[in-house]
Amino acid sequence: MASIKRSFAKKNKINCPSNISLLKEYHKLVNKKRIEKNDEIEKLLITRPVRSLSGVVNVSVLTKPYNCPGECIYCPKETNIPKSYLSGEPAVERAKKLKYDPYLQVKNRIESLQLGGHPTDKIEVRIIGGNWSSYPKKYKEWFIKRCFEACNNKKDETLKKAQKRNETAKHRIIGMSFETRPDFINQKEIEEMLLLGATKIEIGVQSIYNDVLILNKRGHLVEDTIRATEMLKNAGFKVSYQVMLNLPGSNPQRDIEMFKELFSNPDFKPDYLKIYPCALVKEAPLYNLYLKGRYKPYTKEVLIETIKEIKKHIPIYVRIERIIRDIPSPLIVEGGAKLSNLRQLIDSQKICKCIRCREIRDIKNEEVLLFREDYDASNGKEIFLSFEDKNRKNVYSILRLRITDSDTALIREVHVYGQATPISKKGAQHKGLGMLMVKEAEKIANKKRIAIISGVGVRDYYRKKLGYRLSKTYMIKTF
Template sequence: MHKKIIKKLFSLKNPTSDDLAHIKRNLSKEYKMPYPSNISLLREYHNLVKNKRIKKSKAIEDLLRVRPVRSLSGVVNVSVLTKPYACPGICTFCPKEENIPKSYLSGEPAVERAKRLNYDPYLQVKKRIEVLKSTGHNVQKIDLRIIGGTWSYYEKEYKIWFVKECFNACNQTKSNTLFEAQKLNEKAKHRIVGLSFETRPDFITKKELLEMRELGATKIEIGVQSIYDNVLKKTKRGHNVATTIKATKLLKDAGFKVSYQVMLNLPLSTPKKDLEMLKELFTNEDFKPDYLKIYPCALIKNTPLYNDFKKGTYKPYSEKELINLIKEIKKQIPYYVRIERIIRDIPAPLIVKGGAKVSNLRQVIDREIQKENWQCK
């Protein structure tokens, strides 16, 4: 059946996704077989090309590609999780699960991949590239994102080894030193064109930036969360806004791209205050990040914040409040800023209450924006 689907697609001049769905549906009924996935069709297509039964077709490859947005820019994102390790923070909103880096939870896609592979960086990168390739993506250019606990808090030897193994996976060979792996990668089949770490503003120092540069970093994600000192103090974040300003300046002066992680709906915040915060991020010269991740606070049971919720001193935003807030925020973001996320990958069943339980929040908001006939800058 798979071969017949591919051949029928080739018989059409400009096949569309509707054509593909129609062919799948008809042949599934004819052969009384389950509806085939695009992944299995891609596999069959590549076999036919390899055996010279059909000619290579970019149009067919584009049509069968799973989630084409993943490689629309020509670069694919590969996220790799570090091992479980102690965290210097005691944030009230942050969940902790045994044998998982703090703030991450079972059920998140990157976490599940890392757990299966025992947090081995080489295997995580290798397997992720294989999956992306099998779903039709070009994997020549890799944007490597190293996530997990606070990167700056890990031992230096571990960090060097971890990054080296990521490069080794892309090089498809083993190097003895990080420098050797980096040089090999310049002409490798899978080139790392971007490398980011996530850390806290209070760990950004000149010494730390030199180390990050030697490791090959191009972008640093910092957990800003809020630019209001009373909110930071209430959530026991462990730093103030002055620390964020200093960290931002150091990062920009050192030539790094800066990504902010900010949280909505933290204690002492309101929708109005959150909107004001996002406006200030892009009007105040002390901030102005290049990238932005918006994380609505997810109310998780095994956190101090959940105790506040049970006492009635914390209330999560409703779905409507959160959607309306994020729509207003999106209107304020300058054209040069890329919004990388507007929600975490935390499984909805783990979230007790609130708008953050809507796991496809970005899609819901995009649909509303289209109905209202406006678009982001």
């Protein structure tokens, strides 16, 4: 594609056109009915197709700068930037320009995704910016309402009304995640997050060793992580752990042991992982320790080897979302965390069994089989169902079912992979894999009731296709 564009530009003595400008012209011509709509052209011109590979597009929205009560020694503190973030990070720069207005952030993002040729009817909203739980309740409600309103293209009196409208809107919020700390998780916080529409909670675990947590002034212990993990799973949330490597007090061997424990000890076993090597920046108190020679970042070789070893211990039910923060390399003082292409250097696909490394990109014409994996986690039983090819190289869909002593079984996640296809089109999303998995889960659960934690924008699907009804914030079916 690039070479065709270049030779055309050369021949006609014009600048090489960007995919975005070509797409814009293409859409204009289609709208004027001068050319016919062509899926092949759209596929060729789509920018960074990886953005919509998981079947949905992600929209990150940054909260306004606000003081987090934490004192973590590696956390950068910059005036007018949400704590733990730095100016120069792409998401921060985008938000800053829009004065951290949630409505404009979401609107802008949808527009630029559309310009890049991405379908935007299924949106996963990720709220970032320090510790969500420490923001005032009123701000949080306003913030989320504005996110829904941006997707609905309409104002509403209450959050509830905006959510109801979103159930059938053009841009549906099918998932929403918050970042918080394990010691802020309690029943009240959980209720509040459910009402806002959250489906996934990222908790800053950082380490499971209390001496490391204390040394880094995290302000919580591993016991908080264990308690929060169980409470969140019992509320149906998907649980994502942010875990840091190379923290003061740890070393490569301890880091590797930590990951082995995360997936052998039922107290942990998160569904998602973000592995962040500690990034040494001048804006964090850790820099003083470094100057005194009491902290040294891993070299790039050590970091790569450590992550490669860690990846061998990741089970198939986990999705590694990131292995590096988006901090621009010049802001990092030294060490392997400067490598922005860490993921490529590790060549994950060869060693990693996680969902992200195996999720289907282009739908293949191959047979898919239903797999089932049972494991104990957080005083319950987790059943992980997936449709995959027979060699378990390509994952087409997953479902997480949780069974505890309660008479209600929980479906914590249903996800079908493949290029995000608009709701009216055909593709992996619509081959009925999701429905088949839910029916299988209903059989396995064998309980009085099943509750699905569902993004607001998927409620209609469960209602119409599977006979579930809304009860508080869950979609419920009674047997």
